[in-house]
Amino acid sequence: MNSRIFHIAANTFREAVRDRVLYNLIAFALLLSAAAILVGQISIDIERLVVVNLGLSAVSLFGIVIAIFIGIGLVSKEIDKRTLYTVLSRPVRRWEFIVGKFFGLTGTLVVNTVCMGIGVFAALLYVSHKFQHSDTSILVALYFIVLQFVIICALALLFSTFSSPLLSAVFAFSLFVIGSFAEDLKGFAAMSQGFTRVVTVAASYLVPNFSALNVIRSVAHEHPVPWSLVAYNTIYAVVYSAMALCGAVLIFERRNLK
């Protein structure tokens, strides 16, 4: 990473961690992990399952909210506060600005996930009194959640390059919902014919596949996650977010900032 991108990323990270909303959301996620202990006690016989399901779901949902709400303001805030002009008046290319912002937000989300993940493991330790080998699958689930955030970050950034923060949030959240139905969309494509089939197949490949990145239920049942899935999901998340970043760069390069 060149130094300009690194500096923008570092500043974005610094700016994000100063945001009070971020701490509120992390606090809520940690609170939910703690509440999982309580819910687990009334969910007879499945305490561990509840702690894993509720804890990881909280990490995922709150992380997505953080990714969307910080991601959509990354460009528009800089324009509103006119700080973007200061940055771009220096020897910084527009694409470097976008990529730096992306890495800064991704870094923030990784740190958040680590904090929330510690909360989940603490709740698990409280319920189970010890860790077991199958708990390593929870780390894989957390890694997949980070991959979800990476894709959401890239999408939020893409939308923020050409739209208002409100619309960007709506677009990003809608894509998250549609992406959760990605496998249904593929099934629907298989059942349709002719032009509809072409359109649905295209749509099913175009929307992000979040369902493959959600292995929470599987790891809650202590099933191992195949390494091939880890590898393919990693490649998919990298390629998909790179695609969204390229789109963001293309739009931002041509955007009239006057």
Place this chain on the structure above:
Amino acid sequence: MKPSQKVTAMAAFLLVFCLGASVFTRGRVDATRPTATLDEVLFFNSPKMLKRLSLGYDGLVANLYWTRAVQYFGSKHHDYAKNYDLLSPLLKLTTALDPELTVAYHFGANFLGPKPPEGAGRPEQGIELIEYGINNNPDDWKLYYDLGFIYYLELKDYSKAAEAFERGTKVPNAHPFLKIMAAQMAGHAGQTETARMLWTAAYQNTEEKQIKANAIAHLRALRVDDDVTALEKAVAAYKEKTGKLPPSMAALEIGGFIARLPLDPTGRTYKLMPDGRIEVRVPEALPFIEKGLPPGYKPGPPKLDGLEK
């Protein structure tokens, strides 16, 4: 006092007053319409729709529905309910969202079949649930056991029960007990012993407290039924030998008709009635017993609290 302080004090007072008033009014509203509870409402009936609405967090939603199913059964059971209409839909939703949540199948096997107030009185729904569980977890021998359990205890269908246990024996690492059960069913001999084996297995193979308590209550009932049968046989033998009914239980022991006076599972002695029948002293403490009850006795809701320990 400054005007701003007055406003603050007034607002604080109004806030506390309104909070108290809303709590009081809410209590009155609930008291006015006691039957209008959310317990009997299922907002989503379609497992497929619910699965999609969960946006991939189906495990979490399944856990919430499982909790609701247990609470629904617990509250209805406590109120001596005559119907458990939502128990089957709740368990179906739970298992559709998370087909590997085997505790829900075991719960269904134990509480969908028995007649109210012990259960929902819908053994066919229990069978449907377990078959769904077997389709999704074909290597879990406990599900075949659950299936045979319903066929044997609720439907008295010995051939179907034998078939279910037999299917279970083919599962890798199946409990050897299934082979014995399959053989017992085929001959459907020694029904009390078979029932005892089933309930013992039910107790040993679960961590779920309500299922454990239910199994213990049934095992205790089987013991009472055995004791009463033995005591009544002893009374008949005494009468045959002496030409009259024994004056007391002690007479049976003194006459050598029984080795010693048995105590029921609650630690109480049995009562010898003037007509020679044997009765338990506190029938409500012994749910599910079929013998030793006073004539015309109608059982109350089974009290399972604390039995699981």
